[in-house]
Amino acid sequence: MEREELSHLAFETQIIHAGHSFDPTTNALASPIYQTATFGFETVEDMDAAWDKLGYLYTREGNPTLIALEEKLAALEGGEAAVTAASGIGAITSALYAILEKGGHLLCAKGLFFHSNILMNDFLSKLGVDVSFADFQDLEDVKRNLKPNTKLLFLETPTNPKLGVVDVRAVSALAKEHGCLLMVDSTFAPPPIQRALELGADLVVHSLTKYINGHGDALGGGVIGPKHLIEKIKYPSMPCFTGAALSPFNAWLIMRGMATLDLRVRRHCENALAIAKFLQSSPYVEKVIYPALPGDAGYELCQKQMNGLGGGIVAVWLKEEVKGLARRAADYKLCNNTKVITIATSLGEANTLIQVENDDMIRIAVGLENAADLIEDLRQALEAI
Structure with missing residues (x-):
């Protein structure tokens, strides 16, 4: 056509x-x-x-x-x-x-x-x-x-x-x-x-x-x-x-x-929002940034400009000290503890990827796996710090 x-x-x-x-x-x-x-x-x-x-x-x-x-x-x-x-x-x-x-x-x-x-x-x-x-x-x-x-x-x-x-x-x-x-x-x-x-x-x-x-x-x-x-x-x-x-x-x-972009992106966003909400409720987490998360600084603009879809990236900061470890050390331990989630850079693919940024931010590039499996992987990784 x-x-x-x-x-x-x-x-x-x-x-x-x-x-x-x-x-x-x-x-x-x-x-x-x-x-x-x-x-x-x-x-x-x-x-x-x-x-x-x-x-x-x-x-x-x-x-x-x-x-x-x-x-x-x-x-x-x-x-x-x-x-x-x-x-x-x-x-x-x-x-x-x-x-x-x-x-x-x-x-x-x-x-x-x-x-x-x-x-x-x-x-x-x-x-x-x-x-x-x-x-x-x-x-x-x-x-x-x-x-x-x-x-x-x-x-x-x-x-x-x-x-x-x-x-x-x-x-x-x-x-x-x-x-x-x-x-x-x-x-x-x-x-x-x-x-x-x-x-x-x-x-x-x-x-x-x-x-x-x-x-x-x-x-x-x-x-x-x-x-x-x-x-x-x-x-x-x-x-x-x-x-x-x-x-x-x-x-x-x-x-x-x-050909599958629309279907995939919506799943990325759905999973990312679920993970952002879980992390926001964790006692080990100080801050979560995700544009579609109610209360986020970008939330209102996300509703107008991004069709209410926050994308597939979640930015996370752990507390300054977690189980006696400084934030940076806890960041590394969290990432090393994941089993389903892979330590890697990039984003937008089927696998969920995790990495530590220079300012102690953890970036999670949420993939297409079952959201409950990803949340459970993060839960056990946090508990194992």
Whole structure:
């Protein structure tokens, strides 16, 4: 089905059918993988014509499997177009390199994902881009840090890893008033949780590795937005010339995962809320952050902006002392005591993952297991400290 025919359908229907067609040779229903590095031609004239039309020549520059995924991503977020990259950081880098120039100003939210922070602080500054940070949960702080040369605002919501919820509509209005673009990293809150473009973002970026793929077996990144901005990112700048092209096989795995995205994300959220409530009641826990938890600082905005779905991450702080152990030591012991839950980084896959952050926060990336089993695993792990 063409995109126009899908536009009146719900997003969970669109992401199954967008970018999908029968294999032209065999009529196979499953999307084929065009697992090739290069493309052949009958004549030199045919190859010249492909150059002129931006046809398929070399997979770093374009591949039918990647195009199919990009159509699905555009449908997912309600955007006109999308571009993929080899990872979420590759997608962010591609967008920033295409939009920003020497002498321009990038205003970022404080508390970004560690690697995004390094990208902004270390790499962009070397290219002559002015980078500064503000608390995007405080609009007055954002206003104070805007400059005449501000070209782009960049934020995450919820933030990684402390789950601060940013009012995208309010920041978007501020960006438009100032004449700059807004890019939102929505990795922690893919549809059906939120659609950042509908909230006013100009571009939305995802680490496709996480919820959108959902199986922990493929890296990928994507940027979605209006066609004129996506074309600026895609042709002729990035990711072709950064070498950050997504592999066809990873693109195919991500498309396969997208078919069940709505079902999986709702289960992640259901499990995470149950775990957050359990941990909040534990005598060993000092604080729990989860946006859909009543009383959380982001609760009201979560109801309006995130459809009441808090995502799959729970942030936990144990008490300063647990059974005679300092918090950090107790954090380690808790994680080491888990049996069902795995000590690992990342999120958005079937397995529940746990890790200790630098400020003694425990991050739980809640998976798809039975919630009662996960709660029992955490209960015994806490008791065994």
